[in-house]
Amino acid sequence: MRARGLIWTLPLVVAAGVALWLWMSGGLDSLAVWAAEGQREAQNAIARGVRAIKQGDPGALAGLMGVAFLYGLFHAAGPGHGKLLIGGYGLGRAVPALRLSALALASSLAQSAMAVLMVGAGLGLLAWTRTQVTGLADGALSLVSYLAVAGVGLWLVLRGVRGLRRPGAACGHAAHHDHDTPHHHHHDETCPTCGHAHGPTPAQAEQVHSLRDALVLVGAVAIRPCTGALFLLIITWRMGIFPAGIAGTFAMGLGTGLVTVIAALASVWLRRASVDRLRAALPDPATAARIAAATELAAGALVAFAALSLAIRLL
Template sequence: MRSRILIAALCAVLGLALWLWALGGADEVAVWAAEGQRAAQESMASALRALRSGTPGALAGLLGLCFAYGLFHAAGPGHGKILIGGYGMGTSVPMTRLALLALASSLAQAASAVMLVGVGALVLGWTRQQMQGAAEVWLAPASYAAIGLIGLWICVRGARRLWRSLAGVKILARRDGDGAHSHDDDDACCGHSHGPTPEQAAAVHSLRDAVLLIGAIALRPCTGALFLLIITWRMGLVWQGVLGAFAIGLGTASVTLLVAVASVVLRDGTLAQMSGATTTRAMGLIEALAGALIAVLALQLLLRAL
C-alpha cells in the first residue's frame, strides 16, 4: 500500500516538474509571483499608514500581507528551494526533519535581515542604499558561493558512497571465497566498537548538514524583509517591522515546505522500485547528481550576482 502511494505521489511530482520545466509553467509561475509581490507591497504601504495612525486590526492586516508577500516571493526563483530540494532528493533525511530545516532556514533569513538592519542602522548609521547594497553586493554572492560549495560536498559524499558500495560488493565476494571471518564477531569478542554506529554517524551528519544548510541560506537576508524593516524603522514601528519580517519568513517557508515534501517523495518513490545493494548504489548516485545540480544552479546565481 505504501509503495502504491509513493508511486502515485512520484507521478504527481514528475507531472508537476514536466509542466514547470518542459511546458513553460515556470515562466507562468514567475509572472504570477512577481505580480503578487508587487500587489502585496502596495497593500503593505497602506497597512503601515493605518498601523501608524492606530487603526484597529492594522497589525493583523500587515502580518497577513507580509505572509502573502513571502509566499509570492518564494514561488519565484530562489536559492533556498534549490538547496532544500536538492538536499532532500539526494540525502536519506526524514520528511519531518527536512520540513523543520525548511522552516528554520526561512526564519533564519528573516533573522539575518533583522540583524543587518539593526547593526547597519543603529551601530553603523548606514542609509537604506548602503544596507541593500551590502545584501546584494556582498551577502548574496557569499550565500550562492556557500551553497555551491555545499553542493560540491554533497556530490563528493554521494560519489564516495557509490564507490564504497561498489567496492564493498567486490570485497564481500572475495571474503566469501576466502572463508574470511566477519568483523561483527570481532566486536563481540573484544567487547567494544571500532567505530560509530550507522545511527551515530547519521546523527552527526544531520546536525552538521543542518547547520551548513541553514547558514548558507540565511547568509543572504530576505530582500522583502529588509525593505519592510527599513521603512518601519524610519516610521518608529520597530517591533512591528520585526514581526512582519518573520511573517514574511513563514510565507516563504510555506513554499519551501512543499519543495521539501516533493523532494522526499521523489527520492522515496524512486527507491521504492529497488531493493538490497541496488538501493545503496542508487542512493549514492542520486546524492552525487543532486549535489552536482545544486552546485551548477548556485554557480549560475553567483555569476548573475557578480
C-alpha cells in the same frame, strides 16, 4: 552487470537532462514573473499597512501580518536558493520528512532574523543608508549565499563519489572471496562471508547526518535576507514603529517557510517513490548502495549547477 550499471547511472542521466533543460529553456521564467508581480502588489500593500499602523488605525497590525505572510508566499514561489537547497538535499539524502520540514522552516525564520540583525546593525549602529543596506543584501550577500549553496551541492557530490567507491571496494575483495562459493548479502546485516556491511541499513539512512549538516543548510539560506523584509524593516525603523516591522518580517518568514516546507515534503516523497523503492526491490545491497550514492551525486550536481548559474548572473 550491464543492466545494473544502467540502473545506478540513471540518476546521473536524469540530472544531466534537467540541468540541460534549465539551461536551454531558462527554467521557470513564467513562474518568476508571476511571483515578482505578486511581490510588487504585496509590497505596495505593506507600505499602506505601515502607514495605517502609524496613523493608529485599529486592526492595522493584523492586516500587515496577513499581507507580509502573503508576500512571503509570493517571494518563495519564485526561483530561490532556499527551495533549491532544501529540495536538493531531500532528494540526495534519506532524511525523515518531519526533520527536513523543520530545517526548512528554521532556515526561513533564520533568514528573517538575519534581516532584523542587518537593519538594526546597519541603520542603528553604522548609520547606513537604505541604499547601503539593500545594496549589501543584493550584491555581496547574494553572491556569498549562492556560493554557499553551490558549496553544499559540491559537498553532496563528493559524498556521492565516495559512496560510489565504497560499495565496490567493500565487495571487491577478490583475494578474500571464493567466487565459486555463493554468498548472500542482506540490506540490514553484514555479509556473512567477508564481514563487511555493503550498504546502510534503513534505520541508519533515516538518521540525521549531524548537527553540522543542519547548521550548514540553515546558514546557507539565512545569509541572504529577503529584500521585502529589508524594505519593511527600513520603513518601520524610519517611522518609529520598528517592532511592527520585526513582527511583519517573521510573518514573511512563515509564508516563505510554508512553501519551503512543501518543497521539502515533495523532495522526500519523490525520493521514497523512486530511489528508495528501487533500492528496496534490489536483492544486491551493493547495487542498492550505488543507487543511493549516484542519487546523492546527481542531486548535488543539480544544486551546484543551479546555484552557480544564479551566482554568475550577479557578476
